[in-house]
Amino acid sequence: GAVVSQHPSRVICKSGTSVKIECRSLDFQATTMFWYRQFPKQSLMLMATSNEGSKATYEQGVEKDKFLINHASLTLSTLTVTSAHPEDSSFYICTAWDNNQETQYFGPGTRLLVL
């Protein structure tokens, strides 16, 4: 069964609104989670590293004030797309690193459409 879940799986919102995406590790504790973005027919690009109990580390070119990341517990990281615009429409995927299994698990992804 799935070991990393994401919610919601799909979301449609109006331009200017904020959207929160949750990523949960179901069977293990994840001190580190990663958020990726994938535009249609393109590869996955790392947006940020979510660290439990500390600030997220953002990749170059990713606006930290626009993509708010909170990793308040060892099983949950959230990505909030603030003041979303149509160009933010994308497939957002989180991954979680399981230290015990030394394996990275992918969430099923969240498709965001901003109208």
Add this chain to the structure above:
Amino acid sequence: GQQVMQIPQYQHVQEGEDFTTYCNSSTTLSNIQWYKQRPGGHPVFLIQLVKSGEVKKQKRLTFQFGEAKKNSSLHITATQTTDVGTYFCAHNSGGSNYKLTFGKGTLLTVNP
């Protein structure tokens, strides 16, 4: 992070034909991973290679890591329609920060 170049971008084959996708780096890679993403789905981990010259097989899939650890390939023998999807290679930067740098992927379509 270290860049990985992947070719071809697209490949269309007749069912039963073989398929190969290649990843190349200008620098030595500590590892290479391969993922498959079905249309509308999320990437699914296939395998990781870490040793120079390593070859691993999964049924009809053969994965190779070059001797210089700068290139890798995924070969599918006798493709089936279930093989359709995008195949990505990725490099893990390692350490406690398990960041993945993905290649652009190869979209495989199979004509039945």
